[in-house]
Amino acid sequence: MPSSSSVILPLFCALLLLSASWAASDSIEKEFYHCVCSNTIVSIPISEAFFIQNNSAFTSILESTAQNLRCLVQSRHKPELIFKPLDEFQVQVAVICARKLGIQLRVRSGGHDYEGLSYTSETKSSFFLIDLANLRTVNASIAENSAWVQAGATIGEVYYWIAQKSRTHGFPAGLCTSVGIGGHITGGAYGTLMRKYGLAADNVVDARIVDSSGRILDRESMGEDLFWAIRGGGGGSFGILLAWKLRLVPVPAIVTVFTVRRTLEQGATKLLYRWQQVADHLDEDLFIRVLSRPTNSTDDQKGKRTIETAYQALFLGRADRLLKVMKKGLPELGLTQKDCIEMSWIESVLYIAEYPRTIRPEFLLQGKPLLNKVYFKAKSDFVKEPIKEHALEGIWKMFLEQDSPLTIWNPHGGMMSRISESETPYPHRNGTKFMIQWLTKWESGDDEETIKEHIDWIRKLYKFMTPYVPRSPRAAYVNYRDLDLGVNSIDGGTSLAEASSWGTKYFKNNWKRLVLVKTKVDPENFFRHEQSIPITDAFSTAKKKRKEDWHGFI
Known part of the structure; x- marks a missing residue:
């Protein structure tokens, strides 16, 4: 009312x-x-x-x-x-x-x-x-160890306001600070704290949502099935997410970060193969991701392009303990005291997001930066067995064909391996060693030829990777949506079999439960887009109509 x-x-x-x-x-x-x-x-x-x-x-x-x-x-x-x-x-x-x-x-x-x-x-x-850009309030309560955050707030704003209340509390969400928290968590939401505390979706304790009938529901009134579905089942399918209630997690007053770079000439291929073997087994206080891209070679090979791999890490502790962990788990990286930088957790957020060291946390309140927008196309993979060196060499060869490709490898393990695949719709848990994000970017030109060139290249790379990643299904991350995997008919008439072509890749065995929840809470398929969760075929073909309770508005 x-x-x-x-x-x-x-x-x-x-x-x-x-x-x-x-x-x-x-x-x-x-x-x-x-x-x-x-x-x-x-x-x-x-x-x-x-x-x-x-x-x-x-x-x-x-x-x-x-x-x-x-x-x-x-x-x-x-x-x-x-x-x-x-x-x-x-x-x-x-x-x-x-x-x-x-x-x-x-x-x-x-x-x-x-x-x-x-x-x-x-x-x-x-x-x-x-x-929802105007709905960006963040109310953090250290006494209750929680925060209510509206859907339009960026994760940078969420991090900032938590840090304003406490140096020893944080939240395990994403690395890119301009992402909106509303849609971010609907896909699961991983970040540097995932090996210690799991995904953002694993740390949501309540939510408010507007359903297809126009009701504002919280966890109690929406029921556990819908609450399960919105924490990883993808945005735009079940309603309009208004706010999340987050469980805050403890972080040390001082954490340690580092970025160590290695080129092909410095043994990058062998090092990345070794990282794949151990990254998910390292101390769960340690998160090391790997970013790989083409770059110019050193001066003695002027004019030649090579591949640079950057090992970027957050460790929930001081540098002295980190060095011991690295010496035991990945000595091949050759980490030294000089590489390590100690700082507060909120400062590490800015570091991992690759902002200049001169940027202060207040910058996070700016929300969406107007710069650094690019044209891009992305794909994703989840890997369960290390990719062999000869395959890595094939990736590098293809990367050198492009101006500005990028791949980011994010380790799983730790808490991610201890949470059941059915706990939330995000199913990529036990047995997954790491996730890969593939990106091709270009800064200007919306002509069809330029777009086609980049999209054809990333499709070729994706096809090349087929033998080296799990199949049946070949898994993908819903927050990195990829319409190449399949699309719905926008009129809502897509069959369940057609939608399963992409749905099982994102959600694996959780797909069927998501469809059942969707059919129950939105039987007319009001909330839909090219890759929204469909309703079951029986409801779709019947085009069932029901009298709505307009709650006195109309």
Whole structure:
């Protein structure tokens, strides 16, 4: 039911509709605006909350948090309207109004969506975008060892506000600080603390969500099946995530970081093969990821390109203990005291995100950086057996064909191996040694030839890797969405067998349970996109309709 402060303000709405851009807009946008405005207090001017395509601010709002420029090219279909609600109640009303008017919604909390499905579409189907950028409150309680965080907050903001309350508390989420926390955790969310504490999704104790009927539910009212599904089952399928309640984890007052680089001429291939053998078995206080990319050779080989591997690490302890752990577990890296840097956990967040050492933690409050946006295409793999040296040499050969490819290898093990694959929808647990992210990036040019060149290359690399990664299925990470794996029919008519082509890769044996939960909580498939969880075929073909309880709004 509407709160006591939510009243109908028809005069205020009418005055706002005098805007010239709205006077010329299509009727469906007007109807949506009237519906939302008539059922909640719209306390900000229309120019700051509702944006249609002929509005001068539309493009800047659409691009404000989008990180992959490939998803903004002309061929991608954009929303007819962007709505930026100020509070959770306005999100609720927006869902109810969209249902009433037959509008498809997409929801963006961050914009790092690798295929841009939260704010664009590959189909011609029209949709409205709910942008949660205004919902970014973070309330951390050290006494309760928890924090409520709204979906539009970045993980950098979450880290900052936790650190403001305590130097010895943290949270195990991602490494890229501009990611929106809402969508991030719906895919599982890994980071430097995963070997010690698991994924972000493993450390969620409550949530608030707007379901397809327009109800705001918490863990108790949504039930354990839906609570299970939203913690790793992918965004945009089950409702609109409003907020997470996070369990904070202990971190030392002083942690240690390092980055050690090795090129092919310095034995990078043999070292990476050794890292694969031990990375998931090292002390769980230690996280070492490997970033590999082409670079120029040293001066004596001027003009020749080579491959550089960078071993970047966070250790939950002081340098003296880290050196002992490394001497026992990976002496081949040759880590020295000089390589080690001691700092606070919040400073390590900035270090791992590769910000300059002069950047202070307050920088994290800026949310989305406007720089460093690129065009990119990504893929992912999960590896259970070390990739042999001859295969690594094949990867390097292909990398030298491209200008700026990148691969990031993130170790599992530790707590990740002690959590059941069915505990959350994220199934890549026991037996997984590490995850690979493959990336091809380019900085300019949205012409078809440039895009095709890069996408053809990464598909070729992905095919090359087929013999060296597990199959049946070949697993992938849902937060690195890849439409090459398969897509739904946007009208919701995709069969379960068709959707399984990509669904089993992301979720393995958890796929069927996700479909059953989706069918139960959203039987009309209201929340959908190219890779949303489908409903079962029986519900899809019947196109079952049910009378909705509009909670007194409409």
